[in-house]
Amino acid sequence: MKKVSLLIVFVLVVGLIWGCNLPNNDVEEVRTIKVGITMYNEFDPFTEEIRHNIENNLTQIADRQNVEIVTTTVYSSQNQLVQNDQVEDFIEKGYDIICVNLVDRTDPSVIIETAKSTDTPIVFFNRELVEDDLKRFDKLYYVGAEPEESGKIQGELVLSALEKRFDEIDISGDGVIQYILLEGEVGHQDAIIRSRVSVETILDGGIELERLGDEIANWDRKQAQTKVTSLLQGYPRQIELVIANDDNMALGAVDAMKIFRVQNMPLIVGVNGDQEVLKYISDGVIEGTALNNAEAKGRVIAEMAYGIAANGKVPDDINLVDGKYYYVPYIKIDRSNVKEYIEE
Template identity: 70%
Template structure:
């Protein structure tokens, strides 16, 4: 795991472990699993993977720290002939082709950006007078991005805005801030923006719910009476509660339960039979993409 303080990736880890227990009984094998956190250090993660290889683990699942720098892990796995399932941080396609036992489980970031945009479009079409707080016919917005170089952050940010403007809605960007998937960082960034644009932020697009909740923390602490639309991604339980309470506009469910299920099933299949189970359909024999789902005030989804 790239970090232990990310609520969404921790949900995936929890679901992997739960499913491993289930598959232990189903396959009639003993499963020993170990979790290591890299503290956002790719060098440390490289050493952790090598340690797993040295200890003879059959399959290694990796939530990369740096999606552009998997070479050490790939070469170590290839030399030891041990399969790697990468997840939630999509590495470059050419890297995934370097060894025939490399796989990726994730979701299409374009899809999440498009759904974020659709949530905004529907809200604007339904209640423009309520959304356009200063009634100038333009939606003033802030973008909260996950981290520099992260594929999901880059694509999600671009596609969400393109989807909204493509529907004929005018946007004015007031800020584009990197908050590294971190709630406290998002709160700090939005608090600073509020000081510069009091009462004029009408939309906050956050690359994930953790940052969306940080934005809500900032707005609440700052004493903003009429909240802007806030749209996140992942479908965290707290974010869904805020949608139900009318404090957030929506989120995009990034199905951590299904990701955990697929990763665990692939891992056990590879460990027991040396292949991915036949009922898991891979794209290009490498990729498994879990679909996103829209969650807004009209389409509440409870995990």
């Protein structure tokens, strides 16, 4: 009887050991997804905010979905050839999807053909390429905002201010608003359309305008400051309105006005919703801005990147225009609502 009991114990122990060494098919392996991000420039505050939100949202998605998401960000230093090589390097290293903030929106051919030949999906963002280029491969997408909307908001901000205090803004008293335009960069679709629509909106509102200057400042605060300083030397008291394609250049205009000690600050409008600009709006230094929602863009890009890489498709709750485009709406910000957007 004792021998039988020992035999049973031995069998149970061996069975237990054997069972422990068997592979556990119920334990799901953690999948690794590789996402590459290439940025046109590391010194643009707005695109850096988008990049930061993409990375943060991918981290949150990884936690929710129990997957490992490896995110690698590189910068192209405003050189399209460098960016082409970066995309090729991502593909050679087996990245599942690449998010591209184009250097030159008119020259995406190398990236598109490289992606197409390797069946690698690309999400372009914030620099909208030509429609025909986006149609060249069925796994190309774009996330951005419609520039017409931002230009219209800028025009509406100006019209609203002029309706309330035209005589105060019209320093010369001639019934004409003298303005300068600060444009983002040559050939950038947002800069071209935003500039045109903002001015057209003001003119359509019955306001007579006289342009004193139209300067390219490349979305850069220091460049904008330099360009406005130069204009102030020719028009020290005549500038009544500054239309800046983005907040960074609006801040450059403010810097120039302060250094030049302009007594009557002109009406200034921007685009993006920069926190420093929001504080200036609250203080009455800048009239308003069109919030270009970097947080929403980052979230959508991250969700699209994960959905395409993990499931082979854009998530169902992201409604694309023409199966290719996702546009994040702008929000008009002035003194009436600015406190809702200022971060404490």
